[in-house]
Amino acid sequence: MDQPDLSALIPRLLSLKLLPRTGWLQRGVRDVESIAEHSYGVAVLCLLIGDQIAGIDRGKVLAIALLHDLAESLLGDLPASATRLLGKEAKRRAERDGLESLIGHLPRAAEYLALWDEYADGASPEARLVKALDRLELMAQALAYERAGARGLDSFWPANDDWAAEFPPVEALAAHLRAERARLG
Numbered sequence: 001m002d003q004p005d006l007s008a009l010i011p012r013l014l015s016l017k018l019l020p021r022t023g024w025l026q027r028g029v030r031d032v033e034s035i036a037e038h039s040y041g042v043a044v045l046c047l048l049i050g051d052q053i054a055g056i057d058r059g060k061v062l063a064i065a066l067l068h069d070l071a072e073s074l075l076g077d078l079p080a081s082a083t084r085l086l087g088k089e090a091k092r093r094a095e096r097d098g099l100e101s102l103i104g105h106l107p108r109a110a111e112y113l114a115l116w117d118e119y120a121d122g123a124s125p126e127a128r129l130v131k132a133l134d135r136l137e138l139m140a141q142a143l144a145y146e147r148a149g150a151r152g153l154d155s156f157w158p159a160n161d162d163w164a165a166e167f168p169p170v171e172a173l174a175a176h177l178r179a180e181r182a183r184l185g
Contacts, residue, residue: 004106012073012102019072023079024141029150033141035072041141042068045133052169053129060126064119067112068130071098080155092120125166132163132170139177146184157181 016036024032043065050061072078075098083091099116103109119127135158142156157178164171 009102015073019076022077023156024145026079027152029145035069035077038137039069041137042130042134045137046130049133049169050129053167055125056129057126061129064115064127064130067116068119068134070102071095074098074102129167132167135163136170136173139174143177143181146181
């Protein structure tokens, strides 16, 4: 079997190390994490917490976690304000099209795109776990920035933890992060 040409994909992947998370910049946070740093955090959480949840397919969770923000290498990190202005479906379509343009030539492209679709639709426990851990990682990062003195990050804290209820370890960690934030005063 011929090896796929990854020569154009590798620089795109590496660009994620240089692309900052836009929402933090919009709120005046300095020295913000890159998309790659965020994705790494999500993937590690998926590994460690996924192992605590019965019936979760570790390989599938990790594959979804690694794919979930890959299209941002073309689109950048579209913040929540972009979703509000563009609409959820337009953002989803742009991300899906971006991912397809990046990996569509790979032998397992259909499998990877199906996993991304599963994530975008929250169609499996694995996809919902990645979504929940994506949100949890965001909260943890917000707390880290708040500990460093950043303010105005309330929008990164969901009003409640209903999104985590399906996964008790995630729910417990979300409650812990909230308690830590409350201690900041």
